[in-house]
Amino acid sequence: MFGRRRHRQEETPAVAEETARAPERESGPWDAEEPHPERERVDLGGLRLPVGPGFEIQLNLAGDRIVGAIALVDGSALQVQAFAAPKRSGIWDEVRAELVTAVRKAGGTAEEAQGPFGTELLAKVPGEEGPQQVRYLGVDGPRWFLRAVISGRAAQEAAAAAVLEDVVRDIVVVRGDEPMPPHEPIELRLPPEARQAADRQAAGTAPDLNPFRRGPEIAEIR
Template sequence: MFRRRRREESPAAKAAVDETPQVPARESGPWDADEPYPERERVDLGGMRLPVGPGFEVQLNLAGDQIVGAVVLFNESALQVHAFAAPKRSGIWDEVRAELAEGVKSAGGTAEEREGAFGVELAARIPAEGVEQPVRYIGVDGPRWFLRAVISGRAAQDAEVAATLEDVVRDIVVVRGDEPMAPKEAIELRLPPEARQAVEQQAAGGRRPDLDPFDRGPEIAEIR
């Protein structure tokens, strides 16, 4: 029996295949750093690559000296994002959502589940200065990580403004890393290289760092 020999690909053809850009398997994120994702302008915070856009101000959440989260301020609204380690074979959003709802109710607020842009989310109203403030809690389970997003201010009720911040969540890239971490342990973030250099130069000169190292793009400030 004779079989037709397979035609071998030339080295040039193989190189062309290798150079073909990888196409994301999903339409939107949040993305894992190990999967293909669309290129766009992002601030590299180490454990998270955060999309930036016109009119955005970016602040960092600090726990002591550790950067654990970021806040995007836009159009009288705030988007807080935190990334955490999660088990390899199961998500934690159901558990975290129940804990958040209990915490809100313990503080005198209300919370109810509803279907949102990323699946089930928590719509809450939290007492603040005698007024109930609307807040949306969003959770996304990824491979060995969990991303929590909190939308407050105008975007909590204005769908048009919320859409801009939801797009930020969709384009976040989470860099989990390979080191062992306990579930719910915060994935540590860091200042971008240019920001660290500016802070170090100011500290060396005896000036208090203002954490505003960018000539263009977002402002980096600290929240304690």
């Protein structure tokens, strides 16, 4: 009888460990340290971005630093950027208020709505061809904040939006352990194969086959 009790006590930690490792949510965005589904993703260092057929990836730069990525597909665009955030509180409420102020100051409009990731902003921002409709999504994670901006067809059509919303759900954020002030962009990098292609091109030994290029900012608002 005592042996059986000891056996149960020995098994309890293992069962608890398996329970702790099980995903607590059905979808992301995911933190790199939590269990998440395996699928094809472009490894950009601070972000692992899922891609599908027909996707084109462009990069956002601040000087020489890569601070965001844009996924283009079938007339729609998804711009994603990850930022450092405090350990015990999110920053989406604060960022959202700043976005509303900045959009309106630029001559656009913005209003809050409930979407698949919680509160989001539906905005119209000035563009070269007139007002551009965009959706601002925000997700607070553990010590990081992910901002996504949807534009083009997906900002108006539910079917097109679903494709990019699924991308957001499967993004993996790699925050790292280094101290960073809140709102500081999490720096990205070219994936290994693109870095090798860029190095060969710089050395004059390969043609320009790098699909990762600097892309236009959908909005310069942080």
